[in-house]
Amino acid sequence: MEVSMSFSHDSDDEYEKLIRRMNPPRVVIDNEACKNATVIRVDSANKHGILLEVVQILTDLNLIITKAYISSDGGWFMDVFNVTDQDGNKITDEVILDYIRKSLGPEACFTSSVRSIGVKPSMDHTAIELTGSDRPGLLSEVSAVLTHHKCNVVNAEVWTHNTRAAAVMQVTDEETGGPITDPDRLSGIKQLLCNVLKGSKKSAGGAKTVVSHATTHTERRLHQMMFADRDYERTDDDSLDDRLRPNVNVVNWFDKDYSVVTIKSKDRPKLLFDTVCTLTDMQYVVFHANIDAEGPEAYQEYYIRHIDGSPVKSDAERERVIQCLEAAIKRRVSEGLKLELCTTDRVGLLSDVTRIFRENSLTVTRAEVTTKSGKALNTFYVGDASGYSVDSKTIDSIRQTIGQTILKVKGSPEDLKPSSQESPTRFLFGGLFKSRSFVNFGLVRSYS
Secondary structure: OOHHHHHHHHHHHHHHHHHHHOOEEEEEEEOOOOOOOOEEEEEEEOOOOOOHHHHHHHHHOOOOEEEEEEEOOOOOOOOOOOOOOEOOOOOOOOOHHHHHHHHHHHHHHHOOOOOOOOOOOOOOOOEEEEEEEEEOOHHHHHHHHHOOOOEEEEEEEEEOOOEEEEEEEEEEEEOOOOOOOOHHHHHHHHHHHHHHHOOOOOOOOOOOOEEEEOOOOOOHHHHHHHHHHHOOOOOOOOHHHHHHEEEEEEEEOOOOOOOEEEEEEEEEOOOHHHHHHHHHHHHOOEEEEEEOOOOOEEEEEEEEEEEEOOOOOHHHHHHHHHHHHHHHHHHHOOEEEEEEEEEEEOOHHHHHHHHHHHHHHEEEEEEEEEEEEEEEEEEEEEOOOOOOOOOOOHHHHHHHHHHOEEEOOOOOOOOOOOOOOOOOOOOOOHHHHHHOOOHHHOOOOOOO
């Protein structure tokens, strides 16, 4: 049976390659057709997931998609995207334009359909995936475990939504600077992280830890993890947030056998990727779509069927699609005060910073950790653990401890008064920042 299934998969893959050889993708980039955007047209043989691939490539280049027209009825895929850079300008950089042509054109024909754009193909780190119940201090505790086991966090992304948390962390060995390969060591780390995710609960409560050496697209993986963790299920008091909920509607167009999904929400970067990613992972095929995000509000309209060819069949399925799309939109919404940290990277840096946040009653709602050429470039969105607004005096105190040139405030309150002059030695170095002892990691608990 396994041989038969493998043969079938290989045959499908070879057939797909044959079709793409006969009908290679065509990419046309036009900077003249539209006054205020670069127009990218993509024509290709159709396959499930191709829309997500295209949107992912454009999104990973930090391009803003202001308009899009999608048509993939039948065996052909035709897309038109109007894009700008982050400042609203047309794309004129030939390096970027050439990358788009190569990534979407004939040269990309025979790559795997599971792309990992923006992720290094070489296995230079170990990936750790975490899902569980969110609580104040959770990132601090996770980071402390990794530091104790001589793991350096070189990249990480952490999302929280609807009382759930998910993280993808890329770590290296402190001594070798490479991936961690010892299975016993990995097993021990995995078990301790599971204990942290469980907290004081006796039951696992959905806590999950996965260790991998495979490449992955971090943001798509986070969507998949939170979807699997059912973060889209509304809590009893979620009705209080109706004013802030995006407007998502699903109706059936019986004449054409489509389900029509319409979304109206405040626009933000990567919104299109988030919704297309969710529809794809829910096994829906987008046959036509119209996207308009030129103003402060984004409008998205999708004509979809399930991969089995049927439209949405029941009220329960319709409600699930709505809830999942709402969750996809809200996961990346950055709630809280934005703090940016830039300093020389070292083992234990993330643990030290998040410990200080926790000791000052701040909870991390979202985090992005990156390392480039030995420099740590980290962004944190923080809120007060008690639910109140973050006190400016608390931020002043934290910046005094960490270093005002290292930690900067980017969100509101916008104009924090300068604190008293700091000593140049009060940075993230020396004895002040030595981690507290977390000897019994199996029993580590939050200070919440």
